[in-house]
Each structure stands twice: as C-alpha cells, then as structure tokens.
Amino acid sequence: MSLTSRQIVTTARSATKRAPTLASIAHRAPTSTTRTRSCLPRRVTSRSTDPARSSSVLASRYYATVSSPSTTSPTVDATTTVPSISPENTYDIVIIGAGNAGLALAASLLSKQHLLSNRRVLLVEGGKLERVRNWKGTEQLENRVSSITAENVEFLKSIGAWQYIEKSRSCPVKDMLVWTSTGSASSQIHFPATRSPMAYMTENTNLQRALLRRIAEIGQGKVEIREESKVQEMRMDEGKRSVVLKLGEEGWVRGGVVVGADGPNSPVRSFSKIESFGHPYPTHGIVATLNHGRLDANHTAFQRFLPTGPLAFLPMTPTSSTMVWSTKPELDAAYKALGPEALPHLVNLGLYASEQELEKLNMAILSQGVSAELIEAESQRVLSTLTNQDVKSLPPPVMSIAEKSIASFPYRLSHAESYIGDRTALVGDAAHTVHPLAGQGLNMGLADVKALAETWDRVAKVGGDLGAYTAMLPYPRERYPANHLLLSTTDKLHHIFGTRMPIVNWARSTGMDLINEMTPVKRALMERVGANAGVKEKSWYEAGADTLDGWKTVKSLAGIARAGAGQLISNGARKLLERGVNMGRPTDLASRRSIHTSATLAYPKPKAPPIKRQGPMPLPRKEQAEFDALVKAAQGPGVSLDDARAQAQSKTPASNADLIAHRDLRRTTSKKEFDGEVNPKTGEVGGPKRDPFHAGDGDWQYSGRVTDF
Amino acid sequence: MNRGKPLLSAARNHSRRDAIQRRSIWHNPASWFTSAQSDSATDSPLAVRPSTTGPTAPSFEDRHLSRSTPIAAAIPPTPTPTLAPTFNSINASEISHFSRLSSQWWDEKGEFGLLHKMNPVRMEFVRKKVISAREDDDGWSFATRKEARKDFGQSWLEGMDVLDVGCGGGLLSESLARVGGNTLGIDASPSNIAIASLHASRDPFLPFIADEGGLEVANPPASAASSRGALRYRHTSAEQLHAEGRKFDLVCSMEVLEHVDQPGEFLKVLGDMVKPGGHLALSTINRTPLSQLLTITMAEHVLRLVTPGTHTYDKFIKPSELLAFVRDHMGGESVWESDGDGLIDGGRDGGGVGVGEVRGIVYDPIAGNWKLWKDGAPGGTLCNYMFHMRKRADAV
C-alpha cells in the first residue's frame, strides 16, 4: 500500500460515504477472509483439525464483516416510521457489543457509585453468551488469549471483576525476551523481572466470564443484557437528543447515547459517519496452543522477530504456552497445509533455526512442498545444535500442538478519526485495531473504557448530558494521542523488524542493543505499554537499580541520562530506525516521529548523581565504529550521502540496498564562504567556514534544518 | 471603545453572531420571534423599576445606575410587563422556527461552544457550595466523625427548589434538573423560553413539565426518568416572580448581572427570593483592563465572536464592589452566612469585605476548556468570576 492515510480517507470518502472505509480497503488487499480460505490448498487433511475451517471460524469472529459490509452497516431508511418507544425500552446508555470492551464498560459504569443510581444501561450482543457464562476454566486452553497489563489488572480489580478471573488459567508474565537471530549475529532485548508481574496471559473467555459475573452481581435493574440481538438499524431521533435502534426482530429501543464496542467493523462507527484510516498488513497471525515439557516456572514471554514477522511464545501453564506467529499470508496457508503433525516441528524451527535456514525452508515449502518428515528431521537437527546457553535463554522446544487450537486471521492497522460522534462513542476495536506484536489491542480497549466511564462520572456529577459532544470530549482527549502513539509504534516495529536489507539489518540489531542498554528507555517503552503499574512512585533509576545490578547500573544510567539518552536516541537510533522505516515503506511523518516521542516523552526528568563520562555510552566497539562512520558520513562536511551509502554497503556485502535519506536528515554542503582561518565577517579565528545559520529559502536554517524559535 | 454605547442599541443589532457567554438572542428576540406580543416591552432584560427608596451607597449604584444608557434611561419605569397569555398556543410553523434556533443554541461546535464548555465549571462551583452546605447541615461531631458522610452523589439538588434567572436556551437549567433540582428557568425573551422548552421536551431523560407557560409540545417522547427533579420554563422576569412571592433554595443567574441596567436592584430581588438556608450563585465579568481586552476588544472587535456592543465596559462589576454591595445593601452578615467571609479566590486580595465567596473562572486555550480557579491562588478573577453566598437559616 503506498497510499498515505490521508489519501485513503479521501478516496474512501469520495467513493462511498457510509460504507466502512476499511472494508473497502480490505477488498483490495489480499487479506479478506474469503481469500484466506480460498488460497488454502486442497490437500488439507487431518482427523479432527481442519485448519481451514477453524481459521475461518476464528477469522469470522474477528473480521466477520470485512468481506460483507453491507450486512452489518445498519441501513438508514427514512421511509419506515419508528413506532413510539416505551419508557421500558428507553435507556440512558446503549452499549453495542458484549466483547471484552463492551462488558468492561458496563462493569466500570456499575463501579461508579452514583452514575447508575438513576440511569439504565442496555448491553446488546449479536452472538450468544452462553458458552462464556458456562465456561468452567477446566476446558482445553483457548487460542484467543491476551496479555492483560499490570495497569489493567489494577483497573479490573478496581471495578471488582478481577476476583472472578479463574486464577489457575491466568498466567503471570514476569519477564520478556525479544530477539532476532540471523545465524551469524543475534541480538536481544531482555525485559528483566520486575517486582510484580508485568502482565497476565488470560484467555479472552476467562475475562469475559469474569466481567459477566461482576455485572450479574451488581447490575440488577441497572444493566440489562440482550444477547442474540443484532443491531439492524440506527436513527438519530428528531431533536438529536437520543438515538433509536432496531434490534433484531424485537423492535425498537431508544438510547441517550450509544457506545460502539462492536469490534473492528463497527456498525456504530458507520452510523456515526466516522471514517477510519489505516491499512491491512500483508500478514496473517497463526495462533495455537503449544505443549512442551514441564517447566519449573513458565513466566517468560518470548518474541522472535523473523523477517516474515514476529513469532510470539506466551506462557500459559507449566506445560503449555500459546503462540501467535505473524507471517505472510501464503506462508500461513502453506504452514497449515502441512498438517497439525508437522506444525510443532515448524514452530521449533521458527524458534531456533537461523533466518537463512528458515528462508530456505520457506522457499521450499512454497515452491515444491515439503514433507512433514523432512520438517521433523530438520527440526531435530537444529535442536541438536542448540548450545547450553540457548537452552537456558530460549523457549522450550514444542512437543505437540493442542487439537483444534490452530487458527489464523488477517492483521490490519486502523484508527477511527474520532472516538465520539453525535450521541455515539467508540471503544476498543471499534475505534482501533493494532498489530498484535505488542499485545496491546485488548489493553487499549480497557484503557478506553476506563477513561470513558470516568468522563461520564464527572459529567453526571455536574448534571451534564452524557451524550453531548462537549461532555464526552475529555474521553478522546485522554485516549486518542495515547492510542495513536501505540498504533504507530507497533506499526513501525513491524516494519523495522521485518526488514532485512543489510543496513536496516545492522540498524535493527544495533537499535535493539541500544534499547537494551538503556534501561530508562526500556522503562519508558514499558510504561507506554502499561506494564509497570506497581513501580510508578519510584524514579526510573531506582527501579532500574532494582531490576539490574545495583549501583553500577545507577551510575551508568545516570551517565546516559546526563549525556542525554534522549539525544542519543534521537540522533543515533532514531535516524537508523527511520532509515529502516524509509526502506520498508513510506510512512507519514507523524507516525514516523512517534518512536522518538515514545522514548522521550515518557522519559522522566533525571535527578541524577554527578557523572564522570561525557557523552553517550558507546556501543560494542565494532558497532560503535560503524555507527560513527555512518553518522560522520551523513553529517560530516564534504562527504555525500552516496559515499555514506557506498561505505555502508562495503561493510555489508551482497547488498542491493538503497539508502534513502530521510528528508529531515541534515544535508551538508562543503561550500566555503571564505578562505583562510579568519572569518572576514566576524573576525572569528578557526571557526566554521560557513555561516551555520544561513538564511535559505526565506527560512532561518541550520544545514537545511529550520531553527525553531 | 464602546463606553457609554447603549446596550439596547446593541440589542437592535440584528447580527446573529452570538456570544461566548452572551445571550444576545435574549437581546434581540423581536427580530426572531414574530408573534410574541409584548416582545418590545421585554426587550430590556429584567427591567427593574428604580427603587423608590433609593440606594444609599453611591459608589456602586452611581456607576451602574446613574450612568445607565440614554435609551435605557428613556424607557419609563414600567410596571412588570404583562406577558403574552397566548404563549401556550404556538403553532406548528413556529415550532419548526424554534427548533432551528434551538439547534443553533445547542450546537456545541458552533457559536455557543465556549458557553457549553463553561457550563460544567459553573455547575461544579455550585455543586461544591451546595454539597458543603448540606454536609454542614448534617452536622459534625467527634462522636460521628468516623461515620461515613452522606454522599449526595449525582442528585445533590434533590428536594430543592431551584431558579435559573436568564436561562437562555436552558443550558444551566437542564443540568440543574438532572442533578435532582426542582428547577424553574425564566427568561425575559419568549423565544429563549421556546428554544429551551423545545429542547428539553425532546430529551427523553429530562423531567420536563410544560405547565408554567412553557411551550406545549405535542406528543413529547416518553420520559424514563422519574426521580430526577423537575424542569419548567417560564417567560417572566425575576421581579414578577418576586412579586408573586416565590422563594427558592437555590437562585442562579449566570452572565446576567453585567447586562442589567440596575444590577443593585436586580441583586436585591434575587437575594430576596432565596429561602433561609438557601443559596445565591452568580457569574459575571470583572471590570479590569484584561476583561476589557478579552471580552470587548478581542471578542467583539477583533475576533467578532460577539456582536459588538454586547458588553459595556462600565457595566462590568468588580468582585470587591459586589461584596461591598452585599455587605452594605443586602443585609450583610445579618442575612448571609459569614463563612465565605467575602473572600476572593479564597484569598484576601481585595476581599474580606463582607459575606460570600468569589471564584475566578479562566479559559485555558491550550486545554480548550474552562477551569475553576484554584482556591487560594490570586489572579483568577481578572475576567470571569463566580459568586456564591448562603442565606442564614435564621434570616427572615
């Protein structure tokens, strides 16, 4: 996709006013559910697991409506008259969708002491909730699992829902390892254990059931749930003081405000005429429950960034973990076609084989097909080469995959242009969908719900109209920028870590080491993703000292801080990362900036002890030299970018990489304004040969960069 | 500058560009509301008969009364205007006319956007005052100090009679009713009353009652709320209600004081309608170079947010003048509780001159919303401010 988000919006606008934008985009991309299904080869055979079926079943839960927007967009038909609606069918708040977001909203509204004392809420769900209600927590693990961050666990506790979580099925994640490994070089970021778990891996059903129980406990007479009741039509009432909705065959209800918690293809969003922009990823996610040998403690989340996408290995029980393998659609199909017997071995290869080995294997799988036996043999071979160190630090080998747990679905990035409309609000996936590599989709939805409930609580205290635009405004004010940052950060990570052109490769591994070296940055990233609920009151270096090794760390961190870690990132890593992005695909400037901002915005003011070292922490010698050469090449006088490119390429053979400079990159000229040592204008001796603040293009700029006063 | 420019000439200005906090609809109803009979008579908002006894404190009254505008002065002291008896029978075409006006008034992204944003802040101020009074009334003792205090939650006006003078489109009145107040909104402009009634009647959750001469709307939607106070509108003046002997637990009048020609008389009328133990809450504009810059120079002449002439600098009232007036002419501590202590922004700069409390409201252009100035911080009252005082329970 080379369209920018703006273009997408305009295209979609002019094409069709009401149809969901993404749906129309998705049609063009090879990721719609129908495609997923049809590109599966015929030779899918297995006893009980039909990946094709389970794939489309899950896919249809996630993206059911991508390929058929017309069936879900409520028709706005002015000809039929709305019958008069009785007070019993009039609700202050109508929530569409009893997914996690919708249920959490109902529960958090109930947790506000007075909000519902004279208000009624209707929760409408198109599907059945019976399965969720009757879930015992003893069934086979489900494949729809989300990590709930520590921050959101606190939130769920505060609304009284966490007590109903089946604890034996919610696995604390204590540390996290992210790595890449190209065979010759590998790099990793280790997020070491903090005092309290950073997240809990929880089946979506577990959370949904907990929320339902909480609602049943305190929602009597306040929250009504209507299931198997699909919204068919929505209309703004005359006078714009309420919205009327046609639910299934049951007839009409009225809502003072309608919340769309209705998932990625939100009918409420189309009703509100809120555009959503974004793009599908050429990526599918394969989920499955993995069985492995018993571990003393299975509390580490692993994620390997492969060129085809990240492979996540997330802890569930001592003997099983869940997998989200993001990969190309054709590989998704081909992997599943290998059958459930071959998949565990394939996963092992995905975890341990080098990128080169995997690439060869993928080529073979795609071109001539590979037998399950061969994959098994290959997996045995790779496993036998593992070092003790690998065994200690990497995930355990997979022995088998749980029956019926394999499924896959397409990814997309989308963000509604607004979270509130006329008497409507959007939460959760209705407002945004995100690449799952950071495990944030559900968490963003929970944060939305919390903010909206708090906003309404404040509004109700001063007698405001809950559905009024001004009244709801604090909700998007709080959530939109935060969500946008996360969306664009994960988007960029996807591109950076998915690119394997040599220089990017270098930047990627270096960038990761950089991040790994800089705990404050890591903490900033972690805080962004809400993993540090328990340690907020501490300053970053105290917490850093807890998690790393004591005073030495404090000192070096302080050194980094003083030397300006922010500067280091912005000058070094950011540039490198941006180049990575540039090579992958064009991104808009705003999103490109966010990596920079995510690291610096959340970066607390250092109250650091005095330091000895001036300047940033050096990288390992080889990388530092390379880094310096690049920075010098890009910034130093007299050397053109072509030289830099040549230089970089000479260090990374077999390259056809094309270095595209970011347009913010300082461009240098070697033009001297005078000869000799003395500046004729200023009399300065030995100064620059060129006025750095040279007015060009009518701007005050420094080497092409406008100085901003 | 518009010093001395008559308010009523501004009212004749037919521009629709209305206000940040203004009710200019209120000033030129005649051009909008064609069938209101006695419109011209009520054009002057809350026209007050000059007091026969005459105020004794010259400073306040002098500034605002004797320099009152030529036209306003030319209007003979009228008896309370007779209100249109046919108000209930407004026909269908007028309803569509009003619903258009109403949608303008209530368009939050439109001209009244700032007013919509200011409303919650006003309500918050009133809420704090009312709740703290209710808590006081509950009593406090060492014996009961550990018991949970009664939480008034979101019905903190329940059981209270509330008056909103100059209700405009009903922004404040609706909020007052939602938190349980038995609310009456009055306005001197019949079109405002029509706008407000129409708007309220269409909200299924508002306890709107169309019986006090408000607009009768056929077939109002079913109301789901029963326990949420009541909301009525009436086309009348504060003086008329006063003459009828009506009393209220809470009397509010937002952004009206700076528009009336006889603010002193107006205040006395409002104060009189407060029941013993009840509250008076106002908001208005200070008379400072800053307020002149913001509300007149910027809002009216530069940005044209407000019809030029809407505000008259001389009519703005300083918090200290307001406090002094209350102390000297409204009974001071013998009628009003002294715990507010005549404080301005919780501090004593220029305050400490009587009863009641003044609090600044400031607009934060970056956050895009209004804020109640922090208690105790100076400087918040330089432009918009709120005033509250509570009548003593033993006041007669």
Ligand SMILES: Cc1cc2nc3c(=O)[nH]c(=O)nc-3n(C[C@H](O)[C@H](O)[C@H](O)COP(=O)(O)OP(=O)(O)OC[C@H]3O[C@@H](n4cnc5c(N)ncnc54)[C@H](O)[C@@H]3O)c2cc1C
């Ligand atoms: C593979 C994968 C892994 C993920 N991992 C994580 C993770 O680790 N951490 C994380 O935080 N998030 C994760 N997510 C994201 C997370 O699952 C979703 O963001 C979250 O479940 C969305 O919840 P929701 O309530 O907003 O939407 P949904 O769960 O989609 O709920 C929408 C509901 O609305 C109902 N509905 C729709 N239309 C109508 C209608 N017209 N009438 C009535 N009802 C209607 C639907 O039936 C549905 O129940 C992952 C997602 C995927 C795909």
